Amino acid sequence: MLDYSFSQDQEMMRESVREFAKREISPRIPSMIKNRRIPDEIFSGLARMNLLGMTVPEKYGGIGADAVTTGIAAEEIARADPTASIPVLFLVDNAWSYLVSKYGTEELKSSLLPNVAKGKSIVGIASTEPNFGSDIGSMTTTATIKGNEIVITGEKAFISLIRDIKERSGGFVTVTKTDMSRGTGGVSLVYVPYNEGKFDINYTEEMGREGSSWGSFRINNLSVPASNMLGTLNKGFNIVHEGFEFARGLISVISAASALNSLENGMNYMKERKAFGQSIAKYQGLQFDLAGHVAKMEAAMTMAYKALWTYDQEQKYGKFTRFQVSKAIAVAKLISTTWAFDAINDALQWQGAYGYSKDCPEEWALRGIRSFQLAEGSREIMKLIIARESLGKEYIK
């Protein structure tokens, strides 16, 4: 049976998030851009709406939302914030706290997740290092188990939400090596809470996402409880991909939503703007470009929800293999992020010189959405996954 509809509960949730986002997020975007930080009112509003940590199970105070339901909220938030800053907060926190819910020890979950569900603690991901990003098996951050503690040393780079986690509380699902003699088979995941005085942080200025924060941290012989390990020793490579896949699925929805929003803005502008005696919307050259983008972005949105649905089916019922999930997610992320960039670029073009100005939401969106061709797995890595699942593993190193 094929059914493209959302449940009544999901539709109601969409309505309330849309209404909240219109009222509480959209009007605050210009001041967020100016101040380069997410306003406190948005943090508290997201928490009040149960949108931070919405994947946290009910047992720990969350609502245990699945991937499709989380995607619906992501779509509405993306429409309200073209810079992609709040969508990034939403997607990172939800995808990575889901991983803690699934693989964390009872001790970790009961101490961390109730605060995540209240929006008091944020969960980030610290995988990338100065010298390795895509190549997770080569990473050099080490974790050594010493009795009841894990001691971690290393440097992580290009980490989203770093200032927000430092200032508000929370920590990072951190990719470490627990066996340096092995590649991906020596990777373990450890939740590392931010620790004032033990984290040496450097902020990095970025191209877009004005409200978000980004940077690197160095830690040296930092001890965390052994109960902060997610899953089993040396099995972190497979586990971390469940987090990446959730995040990539949400990015696919966010990119499509942002592009559809920009296309709507572009259309509204086209209808009003006159050149050579008539509305520019009457020129077929622009109409055909618009039609091509609408077709692509609607297809991308469908593929994004298909990817999240596939993820849910595997997580809940084991209905698909992990490789089938990886491929569905990679297809969605590849097309959605690349097509969205092109669509937003044309929506900016239709608005002429105003489109290029700092006042135009498409200028913000173009820079923000560009991040998604790299973050949580690059465009090329998405192609590698699709090629691996299409050609067979023997053709891919």
Ligand SMILES: Cc1cc2nc3c(=O)[nH]c(=O)nc-3n(C[C@H](O)[C@H](O)[C@H](O)COP(=O)(O)OP(=O)(O)OC[C@H]3O[C@@H](n4cnc5c(N)ncnc54)[C@H](O)[C@@H]3O)c2cc1C
């Ligand atoms: C805005 C933003 C936010 C981010 N947030 C986070 C975060 O919160 N946490 C975190 O851990 N990381 C984060 N990252 C880092 C991101 O995950 C990495 O940029 C990404 O994984 C690629 O790693 P890299 O930059 O080291 O590039 P590399 O892996 O060094 O690759 C460089 C280039 O080569 C390509 N490439 C690599 N291998 C192959 C191959 N086998 N075949 C073909 N091409 C290949 C890559 O696609 C890329 O274009 C963020 C990045 C950005 C841009």
